Amino acid sequence: MRLLLTVLLVSAVALAQVTPPPTKDDSPLFMGESVPSGAIAVVDEMVISESEFIDEAMRRLMMPTNPDGRRLLDGLVQEALISAEANRRNLVVTDADVLVKVNEIETALKKANTTLESEMTKSGVPRDTFMSKLRTTMLLEQLAREDLRIPSGEPVTATQQQTWIKNRAAQVTVVTDKSKLPAGVVATADGMSISSRSLVKLAAATSSRREMVKAVDTVMQHALVQAALKSRNLKLTEADLEANVARKKATFASNPQFATVDFAEFIKQQTGADMDGYRHSLPFMIDASIWRLGAIAFSEDDVSKAYAVDMPRFGPVRTVRHLLILASDSGKKGADGKNLPTTAKATEQILSIRKELETGKSFESLARLYSEDKGTKFNGGKLPPFAPASAPFHAAFVEAAIALEVGKTSAPVITPDGVHLISLEKIDPAPPVKEVEIEIREALARKLLQESWLKSKRGYDIRLQ
Numbered sequence: 001m002r003l004l005l006t007v008l009l010v011s012a013v014a015l016a017q018v019t020p021p022p023t024k025d026d027s028p029l030f031m032g033e034s035v036p037s038g039a040i041a042v043v044d045e046m047v048i049s050e051s052e053f054i055d056e057a058m059r060r061l062m063m064p065t066n067p068d069g070r071r072l073l074d075g076l077v078q079e080a081l082i083s084a085e086a087n088r089r090n091l092v093v094t095d096a097d098v099l100v101k102v103n104e105i106e107t108a109l110k111k112a113n114t115t116l117e118s119e120m121t122k123s124g125v126p127r128d129t130f131m132s133k134l135r136t137t138m139l140l141e142q143l144a145r146e147d148l149r150i151p152s153g154e155p156v157t158a159t160q161q162q163t164w165i166k167n168r169a170a171q172v173t174v175v176t177d178k179s180k181l182p183a184g185v186v187a188t189a190d191g192m193s194i195s196s197r198s199l200v201k202l203a204a205a206t207s208s209r210r211e212m213v214k215a216v217d218t219v220m221q222h223a224l225v226q227a228a229l230k231s232r233n234l235k236l237t238e239a240d241l242e243a244n245v246a247r248k249k250a251t252f253a254s255n256p257q258f259a260t261v262d263f264a265e266f267i268k269q270q271t272g273a274d275m276d277g278y279r280h281s282l283p284f285m286i287d288a289s290i291w292r293l294g295a296i297a298f299s300e301d302d303v304s305k306a307y308a309v310d311m312p313r314f315g316p317v318r319t320v321r322h323l324l325i326l327a328s329d330s331g332k333k334g335a336d337g338k339n340l341p342t343t344a345k346a347t348e349q350i351l352s353i354r355k356e357l358e359t360g361k362s363f364e365s366l367a368r369l370y371s372e373d374k375g376t377k378f379n380g381g382k383l384p385p386f387a388p389a390s391a392p393f394h395a396a397f398v399e400a401a402i403a404l405e406v407g408k409t410s411a412p413v414i415t416p417d418g419v420h421l422i423s424l425e426k427i428d429p430a431p432p433v434k435e436v437e438i439e440i441r442e443a444l445a446r447k448l449l450q451e452s453w454l455k456s457k458r459g460y461d462i463r464l465q
Contacts, residue, residue, distance in 0.1 A: 027213040029204060033459030041460035043220040046227065050197075053462065056282050057200040057215040058186065061208065062178075064272050068208050073176070073187060073199055079136050080189035081168045086139045089146075093138045098131065101138060126205050140164065201464040216460045222282045224452050225289040232296060236289050241279045244288035254384060257375030290449060294441030297448065306440050307433045312389035315430020320401050320422050321363050321381035324373040325349050327418035346419040350412045354421060357409060363423040372418070381423075387430065397422065 033042050041048035061069030106116050120130055141156045144164040150156055172190040175181060187194040204212040229235060249263050258266065267278045278284060326334060327346035334340050353370055357363060367381030376383060391398045394415040404410055404424035413420040
């Protein structure tokens with residue numbers, strides 16, 4: 001386990017390691033309309049309960065792509081291990097003991113031309129959180145001193161504290177498997193339960209504050225879109241959810257980058273959820289609700305007008321092949337651990353490959369041979385057809401593709417990935433409105449929800465007590 005607690009006692013630098021310093025856009029814990037007692041947020045007079053917020057916050061914190069959530073949980077597990085053993089031995093840290101330690105820290109910080117208050121502000125740690133963890137760390141010092149037989153005149157080092165934590169975790173039962181825990185509990189350690197609420201409270205008060213604000217925004221947006229459905233006598237059904245899964249699977253399968261990847265496994269890796277959990281997550285249900293809303297909330301005339309306004313999103317449709325040589329001018333390393341070639345070097349290679357085209361070799365064969373885009377290399381560099389205003393590619397790539405004539409190949413095109421050659425195979429007219437009607441309806445529904453969100457009266461207060 002990573003030791004979160006011991007960094008509190010060493011210096012101002014160590015204190016800052018508790019949580020990354022907040023940025024200028026760090027979000028407050030409360031904002032907007034007044035929130036009723038016992039609730040967490042309000043949006044257009046719809047009250048968001050604490051439990052709804054905690055569920056979404058936990059989903060975000062426990063995603064495999066969010067290491068901060070695991071770090072915070074590790075810290076709470078360590079606290080539980082320390083508290084359980086300290087209670088067992090009747091060890092205590094008095095307020096006077098804490099004051100002495102605070103004075104020691106203040107003295108050390110003064111020598112570094114800073115103060116405890118200043119360092120807590122920079123690191124985003126509230127004073128009550130700091131004092132609580134300081135007390136726990138002092139208990140850890142006592143436990144480590146006893147069990148590792150450290151003489152009273154010697155300091156207890158961070159390494160020794162880590163050793164005690166590691167040893168204690170190996171001696172007792174620690175459970176973090178959600179399937180083995182009761183509702184509302186995120187872990188148990190040495191018989192002590194750690195609630196989801198305590199983890200979310202810590203996250204809101206420290207480094208995951210902005211993530212917690214995103215969580216409450218998601219819950220409010222879900223409430224708004226459900227209200228929009230209800231106003232039209234609609235309700236999201238399991239069939240709607242299944243239809244949305246099918247759409248996402250189809251989109252996933254159409255991307256050459258994921259040609260050999262299982263959709264369910266990809267979702268598991270990204271979110272930590274199985275397909276049922278993914279299907280019932282709030283972001284997914286918001287997405288499914290938007291599709292449902294789009295299907296019924298707009299007339300044929302609405303769709304036709306949107307099609308005319310957004311024509312560049314639909315066509316003309318270009319089909320291209322590309323060949324990529326990875327490059328970096330900042331020392332970025334490739335999969336082999338070696339530095340990628342510079343843009344200038346990659347451009348030289350691209351120009352050399354372009355000369356091979358002039359000898360009669362096909363672009364497809366050269367892409368198979370030289371391209372370093374693993375997602376398209378083996379299909380000869382062919383990319384999904386795209387319209388100019390909806391292309392999922394870098395602007396320089398799109399600009400070069402638009403400038404080409406059918407059958408022609410571009411000069412070297414530089415993007416953040418490296419240097420490309422692009423060959424334009426064909427240009428098709430925009431599809432008729434009926435073929436893109438579902439897409440247009442989705443865009444209209446998203447716009448409707450966005451406008452509803454901007455006009456809504458909302459407020460939140462995530463200062464959990």
